Amino acid sequence: MEEKTRLFGVIGHPIKHSLSPIMHNAAFKKLGLRCSYSAFDVAPEDLEAFVERCRENNFSGFNVTVPYKEKIMEYLDSVDENSKLINAVNTVKLEGRLLVGYNTDGLGCVKALGEAGEKIKGKRVLLLGAGGAARAISFQCVLEGAELMISNRTMMKAMDLSKEIKEKLGRRVLVVNYSEKSLKDIMPCVDVLVNTTTVGMHPKIHSSPISMEALRKEVTVMDIIYNPLETQLLRNAKKKGCKTINGVGMLVHQGAESLRIWLNTKPPTEEMRKAVMEKLG
Numbered sequence: 001m002e003e004k005t006r007l008f009g010v011i012g013h014p015i016k017h018s019l020s021p022i023m024h025n026a027a028f029k030k031l032g033l034r035c036s037y038s039a040f041d042v043a044p045e046d047l048e049a050f051v052e053r054c055r056e057n058n059f060s061g062f063n064v065t066v067p068y069k070e071k072i073m074e075y076l077d078s079v080d081e082n083s084k085l086i087n088a089v090n091t092v093k094l095e096g097r098l099l100v101g102y103n104t105d106g107l108g109c110v111k112a113l114g115e116a117g118e119k120i121k122g123k124r125v126l127l128l129g130a131g132g133a134a135r136a137i138s139f140q141c142v143l144e145g146a147e148l149m150i151s152n153r154t155m156m157k158a159m160d161l162s163k164e165i166k167e168k169l170g171r172r173v174l175v176v177n178y179s180e181k182s183l184k185d186i187m188p189c190v191d192v193l194v195n196t197t198t199v200g201m202h203p204k205i206h207s208s209p210i211s212m213e214a215l216r217k218e219v220t221v222m223d224i225i226y227n228p229l230e231t232q233l234l235r236n237a238k239k240k241g242c243k244t245i246n247g248v249g250m251l252v253h254q255g256a257e258s259l260r261i262w263l264n265t266k267p268p269t270e271e272m273r274k275a276v277m278e279k280l281g
């Protein structure tokens with residue numbers, strides 16, 4: 001009998017611009033697997049029904065993106081420790097009829113940093129932002145032994161996140177005022193800066209979450225935004241002489257870690273990156 005195609009996908013709303021199908025289908029091709037990955041735009045009122053249908057159909061797993069990373073947890077049978085910490089899921093695996101949630105966002109970011117030569121253990125990492133992406137990345141940074149600082153426009157959100165990390169992991173996270181002066185003052189104590197805010201994302205490509213004056217050449221600057229590939233922040237950082245890392249690495253590695261969970265195999269990250277880069281031009 002012919003082997004059935006295993007189905008994977010990503011759910012979100014909207015989802016039109018997702019690069020995940022291109023990236024994962026390139027990986028399946030390289031691995032020679034009979035698998036297919038599609039994007040599903042699921043309206044909020046259809047989320048539960050969609051998840052239930054996944055159990056019945058030939059689904060093996062799916063990614064979850066904005067705005068469902070938290071909401072999806074209500075419909076899963078269990079979630080791993082990491083997702084519990086972050087309180088969000090970006091990867092679901094079907095184990096028989098059971099739906100199990102994982103989160104690979106933070107690990108994807110740390111792997112991308114590592115690949116670029118930034119092992120963060122013992123490093124002083126300043127995160128800009130305290131939204132969903134920042135949550136995943138901050139817990140992973142602390143778990144990997146970084147000394148974390150967080151700065152966010154809405155300071156209360158940074159303080160809440162810092163408090164939560166202290167409660168859950170017993171580690172202190174410094175909250176830095178999101179002002180020109182405070183950011184400039186703290187910069188001599190920063191090894192790695194990671195932008196997790198949406199500032200600089202298409203279409204507002206000329207804004208930066210931090211001024212060029214506040215940067216120092218000793219700091220490695222990563223932006224998790226990949227559209228555009230080179231954000232204003234990264235352009236400024238390059239001018240300043242900083243080492244820079246764009247958002248493609250995190251995109252590829254969070255996807256690669258999802259694949260590892262679904263297939264239990266080493267993901268072909270170079271093919272995944274190539275597929276993404278072809279699309280992003």
Ligand code: ATR
Nearest residue numbers: 129130131132133134152153154157196197198199
């Ligand atoms: P994501 O899931 O991508 O993390 P999010 O949860 O909506 O998105 O978080 C967006 C982040 O970008 C937040 O930290 C937000 O700051 P606030 O908490 O103050 O809203 C930050 N952000 C968005 N627009 C910003 C702006 N114009 N200036 C500074 N920070 C901004």
